[in-house]
Amino acid sequence: MTFELFIQHLFNGISLGSLYALIAIGYTMVYGILRLINFAHGDIVMVAAYAAFYLGGMFVLPWYLGFPLAILVTALVGVIIERSAYKPLRNVPRIQLFTSAVAVSFLLENLGIVVFGGRPKAFARPAFTDAVLEIAGAKVLSYTFLIIVTAILLFSALSLIVHRTKVGIAMRALSRDIETTGLMGVDTDTVITIAFAMGSALAAAGGILWAIKFPQINPLMGVLPGLKAFIAAVLGGIGNITGAMIGGFLLGVAEIMIVAFFPEFAGYRDAFAYTILILLLLFKPTGIMGEVEPEKV
Amino acid sequence: MKKIITRNRILTLAALILLGGLLALAEGNLDPYKLRVLNLCAIFTIFAVTFNLIYGFTGQFSLGHAGFAAIGAYAAALLTMTPEQKVANFFLQPIVPLLADIQWPFLPAMLLGGILAAIVGFLVGFPALRLRSDYLAIATLGFGEIVRVLFVNWQSITNGSLGLKGIPEHTNLYWSWGAAAATVFIVKRLVDSSYGRALKAVRDDDIVAEALGISLAYHKVLSFTVSSFFVGIAGALLANLISTIDPKVFLFFLTYQVVGITVMGGMSSITGSVIAACLYTVFLELLRPLEMSFSLGPIHVPPLPGMRMVIFSALLLAVILFYRQGLMGRREFSWDGLIGKLNGLRLRLGRRESSSDEVSS
Amino acid sequence: MTALLEIDALTKKFGGLVAVNEFSTRLEAGELCALIGPNGSGKTTIFNLITGIYRPTSGSIHFDGAEIGGERPDLIAKRGIARTFQNIRLFEGLDVLNNVLVGYHLRLKAGPFAAVLRMPGYVREEQMMVAQAQELLEALELDHLIHEDATSLPYGQQRKLEIARALATKPRLLLLDEPAAGMNPEESNDLMRFILHILETFELTVFLIEHQMRVVMGICPRIIVIDHGEIIAEGPPEAIQTNQRVIEAYLGVGEHA
Numbered sequence: 001m002t003f004e005l006f007i008q009h010l011f012n013g014i015s016l017g018s019l020y021a022l023i024a025i026g027y028t029m030v031y032g033i034l035r036l037i038n039f040a041h042g043d044i045v046m047v048a049a050y051a052a053f054y055l056g057g058m059f060v061l062p063w064y065l066g067f068p069l070a071i072l073v074t075a076l077v078g079v080i081i082e083r084s085a086y087k088p089l090r091n092v093p094r095i096q097l098f099t100s101a102v103a104v105s106f107l108l109e110n111l112g113i114v115v116f117g118g119r120p121k122a123f124a125r126p127a128f129t130d131a132v133l134e135i136a137g138a139k140v141l142s143y144t145f146l147i148i149v150t151a152i153l154l155f156s157a158l159s160l161i162v163h164r165t166k167v168g169i170a171m172r173a174l175s176r177d178i179e180t181t182g183l184m185g186v187d188t189d190t191v192i193t194i195a196f197a198m199g200s201a202l203a204a205a206g207g208i209l210w211a212i213k214f215p216q217i218n219p220l221m222g223v224l225p226g227l228k229a230f231i232a233a234v235l236g237g238i239g240n241i242t243g244a245m246i247g248g249f250l251l252g253v254a255e256i257m258i259v260a261f262f263p264e265f266a267g268y269r270d271a272f273a274y275t276i277l278i279l280l281l282l283f284k285p286t287g288i289m290g291e292v293e294p295e296k297v
Numbered sequence: 298m299k300k301i302i303t304r305n306r307i308l309t310l311a312a313l314i315l316l317g318g319l320l321a322l323a324e325g326n327l328d329p330y331k332l333r334v335l336n337l338c339a340i341f342t343i344f345a346v347t348f349n350l351i352y353g354f355t356g357q358f359s360l361g362h363a364g365f366a367a368i369g370a371y372a373a374a375l376l377t378m379t380p381e382q383k384v385a386n387f388f389l390q391p392i393v394p395l396l397a398d399i400q401w402p403f404l405p406a407m408l409l410g411g412i413l414a415a416i417v418g419f420l421v422g423f424p425a426l427r428l429r430s431d432y433l434a435i436a437t438l439g440f441g442e443i444v445r446v447l448f449v450n451w452q453s454i455t456n457g458s459l460g461l462k463g464i465p466e467h468t469n470l471y472w473s474w475g476a477a478a479a480t481v482f483i484v485k486r487l488v489d490s491s492y493g494r495a496l497k498a499v500r501d502d503d504i505v506a507e508a509l510g511i512s513l514a515y516h517k518v519l520s521f522t523v524s525s526f527f528v529g530i531a532g533a534l535l536a537n538l539i540s541t542i543d544p545k546v547f548l549f550f551l552t553y554q555v556v557g558i559t560v561m562g563g564m565s566s567i568t569g570s571v572i573a574a575c576l577y578t579v580f581l582e583l584l585r586p587l588e589m590s591f592s593l594g595p596i597h598v599p600p601l602p603g604m605r606m607v608i609f610s611a612l613l614l615a616v617i618l619f620y621r622q623g624l625m626g627r628r629e630f631s632w633d634g635l636i637g638k639l640n641g642l643r644l645r646l647g648r649r650e651s652s653s654d655e656v657s658s
Numbered sequence: 659m660t661a662l663l664e665i666d667a668l669t670k671k672f673g674g675l676v677a678v679n680e681f682s683t684r685l686e687a688g689e690l691c692a693l694i695g696p697n698g699s700g701k702t703t704i705f706n707l708i709t710g711i712y713r714p715t716s717g718s719i720h721f722d723g724a725e726i727g728g729e730r731p732d733l734i735a736k737r738g739i740a741r742t743f744q745n746i747r748l749f750e751g752l753d754v755l756n757n758v759l760v761g762y763h764l765r766l767k768a769g770p771f772a773a774v775l776r777m778p779g780y781v782r783e784e785q786m787m788v789a790q791a792q793e794l795l796e797a798l799e800l801d802h803l804i805h806e807d808a809t810s811l812p813y814g815q816q817r818k819l820e821i822a823r824a825l826a827t828k829p830r831l832l833l834l835d836e837p838a839a840g841m842n843p844e845e846s847n848d849l850m851r852f853i854l855h856i857l858e859t860f861e862l863t864v865f866l867i868e869h870q871m872r873v874v875m876g877i878c879p880r881i882i883v884i885d886h887g888e889i890i891a892e893g894p895p896e897a898i899q900t901n902q903r904v905i906e907a908y909l910g911v912g913e914h915a
Binding site: 035036037085088089092093094095096098099100102103104106107109110111112113114118219230267268270271274275277278281282285 | 602
């Protein structure tokens, strides 16, 4: 393993981690407020990729118009899902909410298969993303670098919103105590919808960047990234946005490094991820930044 | 009271004999396609009833069904395949010598599949004690996937992603419906006993259940073990029905279908699970043309693969959102109930015929 | 002679918060004793410690001579300690009779195999359980409601049902957590008479948490008052009523309906 190769792997890992982190934030925001594992969140990634694909392809929009529009469309889809499938179930046992999310997920995937066709489509990268950069002596593709930069920018924007705006404070308050916050005059429904919109928008950005990095899109492309992003969220401490970012980066780097150093284990990659998840849930469900409390008598 | 119990027993016996007769009729006369659907009905019945036991009656949202089915399926497949078929399958890497020459008849193979699944279920039950509902769901989902990934990589035992072909087709209506009947019988008996009450108590309020002296560990693990035993059996039946299995058969998608069926049939209703499982299997087949191109007069509809699942998922959402108790809710079929309804019907018809001015209630 | 329940220097800390501080007392068999105190004084925490929901930080709990601190709740129940909860917690999926029958499950000797196969040993035990449950419900005047949904009963009946269910476990010590909560004076008096009745009929020892002082003053010969997890007074009602510390602890709270 030369130093140059190592740097390449590192960038790849951080890049992949950025993608996981972008998606993980959505999971963690929703779980923090609603205690819901939004199973359909991974499929939002797929929606964004296809939206960008069609907006760029069919409507021939340049990427600086197509991509933001795709993000908007995806955020809208996220909001529609929240309003129709989750909001009515606010007061029922959590597990029914979870089942609803699972159903939405499969609905999206199969709708994708029906509408877009099951065969993968080639995603057209914007030209500038193909350039090769040299960083620290290693050759890094510019999109790898781009993903990291975009992610950091988006995180900063999100942090600002969450910590400095009224909406952000409301979201954090809802995470602590949804009932009391509602009683204090906060419009719970609207804040929740905004949280979903933001989480979906970030995941959409992740989806488009994912399609740039792995330019083959198919209706099931969101399943694995979604699951891994969820694991990242739990790793970092579910309910905690910074935790989601940390978890995302950690998972991305670990995944790339393990396969780089131990290529014979490549097939077990997913099993490792699930095992980490189970171990976390069993022994340290609060993750690294731990927030959400277990049930009290 | 005793007369009613005896009457019910006779009715059940009569129904079983009738069922046996129908199965014999079907086995002798129906084409393989229809037989396959009927066998699948039985297999999914077992899947649904066992999921109901775990979730509807014990309150454990365990999504590991596909994993247990895989264990049973592979066990039965490897035990029933002939040595020649094994050699033919394992061309990438030869099968483990232990399994190379084994060939068992179906019943012991199926039972061993169930037992292996039960052992794993037993082991899974313990960590499950520490996890609350949504975490348990994700963890067991992860478990199911780990099993699948293990099977994908375990080239020398499962033949990896190549799967197994040429599994002897032992499954027939007697085996599948026999197993389904046994599952329903045992689960119903368990649920209608003091242990069933304890499981429901654990489901409704496990802290109170513990305060009443009910060991959560014992009862949750009991539920897991019984459930996964029969899931393993159903997996074995599946392998020896479709004769080709590979790890993709046991994706979380399978568990999802089972969850959907059970929710739509009514959680905590064994009857509902049976009905829903059969309806689902039949409709899945009936709607197959939807996914191939067909013509409605002048309109030509292109093939729409995935359409059936869109409908299924949409239906499931509709049930969860608007009709939460599903088809049967918590109600069960009973002879008393049926006879009561028939009597009521008879009375109403009788009343209409007589022209007296009865006061209606 | 060892008392039925012996609690010595029982302490429970949640992180930095001391919920129970060196709580000690003895309950003799057949006693009816009340534990009162303002909201948040640690009463339910003490019950949770006795019944195994919490593990003591330090101190000991002995029941019938055996140390039970930190034992599993179901094992403690099997020893003969039963409880009810502040918010009535009945099993909503079960009717009245089945709610009570759950209480008998812990003494079942037949295993699940025997139950599924309806072997004679199991059938006999089940019939006995049902008979005993019906007798119990009759004795508590709930037998006419046997097949009703547990949660459809009026509040007072639900409370009685919860107590009946606890009695089904054949306890020697019964812990009642604010049984009169949410009841008007007439209902509370009814309940208190009920408690006295079962105290004798079932040879129980009863440890009772109550927030409403008036309710327990009438019937409990011994009252323990705690505040902030510590005992501030103990003795017969007359002594408690005139105790300055007790009055101060309740100051501002006053009489509760």
